[in-house]
Amino acid sequence: MTIEPKDYRVGAGRAVRLKKWPTLGKPFYRGEKQYRDILARQQSQLDKLQKLLYADRRHALLLIMQGMDAAGKDSAIGHIFASVNPEGCEVFSFGPPSAEELRHDFLWRAVCRLPERGRIGIFNRSYYEEVLVVRVHPQVLAAENLPHVPKHGATLWKERFRSITELESHLCRNGTVVVKIFLHLSYEEQRKRFLARIDEADKNWKFSLADIQERQFWKHYMDAYAACLAATSSHAAPWYIVPADDKKNAHLIISEILMARLKKLDMAYPKPGPTRHEELIQIREELGE
Ligand code: AMP
Ligand code: MG
Numbered sequence: 377m378t379i380e381p382k383d384y385r386v387g388a389g390r391a392v393r394l395k396k397w398p399t400l401g402k403p404f405y406r407g408e409k410q411y412r413d414i415l416a417r418q419q420s421q422l423d424k425l426q427k428l429l430y431a432d433r434r435h436a437l438l439l440i441m442q443g444m445d446a447a448g449k450d451s452a453i454g455h456i457f458a459s460v461n462p463e464g465c466e467v468f469s470f471g472p473p474s475a476e477e478l479r480h481d482f483l484w485r486a487v488c489r490l491p492e493r494g495r496i497g498i499f500n501r502s503y504y505e506e507v508l509v510v511r512v513h514p515q516v517l518a519a520e521n522l523p524h525v526p527k528h529g530a531t532l533w534k535e536r537f538r539s540i541t542e543l544e545s546h547l548c549r550n551g552t553v554v555v556k557i558f559l560h561l562s563y564e565e566q567r568k569r570f571l572a573r574i575d576e577a578d579k580n581w582k583f584s585l586a587d588i589q590e591r592q593f594w595k596h597y598m599d600a601y602a603a604c605l606a607a608t609s610s611h612a613a614p615w616y617i618v619p620a621d622d623k624k625n626a627h628l629i630i631s632e633i634l635m636a637r638l639k640k641l642d643m644a645y646p647k648p649g650p651t652r653h654e655e656l657i658q659i660r661e662e663l664g665e
Contacts, residue, residue: 377404379632384616386609392602392617399562400621404628411624418631419459425638426464429494432643436491436552439498439634442508443559444597445587446569448623449500452559455627456634457498466491469500478520482506482536483543493551503543504556504604507536511600512593537607544613553637554613557630558605559620563594 386392405411429435441449457465468489477485483503491497510516511533517525526532544554570591573583590597609615616633620626648656 377402379404379629381616381633381636384618384629384633386605386615386617388609388611388614390606390609392606392609394560394598394602394617397560397617398619399560399565401619401625401629403622403625405624411628414628415455415624415631416459418628418635419456421635422456422631422638423459423461425635426460426496428643428645429496429638429641430464431494431645432641433494434551435641435643436493437496437634437638438491438547438552438554439496440502440504440554440556441498441500441559442502442504442557442601443620444561444566444594445590446566446573447559447561447620448626449559451623452557452627452630453498453500456631457496460496464494465496465498467498467500470502470505472516482520483539487543490547490552503540504608507533507540507604508597508600512596533603534607537604540608541610541613544608544610548612553641555634555637556609556613556615557633558601558615558617559626560617561620563591565621566591 405414429437441453443449453467457467466489468486470486473485486499486503489497489499510520517532526535547554570583570587573579605615605617616630618626618629618633
């Protein structure tokens with residue numbers, strides 16, 4: 377069974393009704409063994425693509441991971457990038473902004489952490505929180521000291537969507553491939569994963585009362601996500617809605633989406649010129665070969 381990235385892509389300008397997007401899809405593996413085999417193959421392919429990205433030095437890859445608590449963002453990052461050279465890859469997790477970050481515009485802290493050419497940058501949450509958690513909890517916005525807040529609430533989010541899509545188009549024009557993943561988890565599966573975090577001692581640390589409080593805002597979050605995915609899925613930087621109730625399947629799907637995007641880039645290892653060849657022969661002689 378082949379994984380088709382386009383099956384998960386949100387078309388630019390399309391409305392999004394999350395209820396219509398599955399949280400559980402047909403599995404691309406039969407059993408644990410096959411999952412491990414497929415993932416191992418994908419991991420080594422991704423490692424090769426990253427090496428090429430690094431050698432070519434013209435592009436960067438930015439992977440944005442969004443999803444509700446327990447959607448599996450950390451687990452996906454850990455599994456998909458397990459074989460990639462840590463030197464070629466950086467992960468940043470975005471929590472509530474610090475006092476310094478609040479003194480800047482809402483894109484600043486993420487822009488400071490964008491990947492340089494040749495690198496993969498992974499955002500575990502991102503500036504998208506600024507149209508998600510901030511939209512769900514207006515009091516968070518109050519702390520941002522904005523010079524003007526449009527009277528009509530919707531205008532503010534429209535303006536933020538515009539800032540985001542313009543940033544992403546700019547990045548795309550300048551060589552950064554932006555891949556955005558929404559891990560689409562069901563309300564019921566989140567409940568199960570929260571219970572596991574209570575029942576399994578080594579998962580206890582991951583659980584907080586705040587997580588349970590956020591769960592009460594589920595519907596608000598889904599509305600904010602739907603509006604955001606529809607407004608910010610562009611040709612340059614499309615969103616992919618990945619069913620997240622089966623973590624293993626989600627890992628295989630995301631890996632495939634990433635590789636498909638990387639394979640489309642026109643990348644090559646730098647070719648040594650004729651002088652370089654002579655240089656290498658000379659070095660070999662000096663090494664006593
Ligand atoms: P976690 O990913 O579980 O470590 O949680 C990070 C928390 O930081 C989540 O509850 C996010 O909603 C919150 N967060 C991330 N970015 C922002 C932001 N820009 N403003 C407010 N809260 C944020
Ligand atoms: Mg959390």
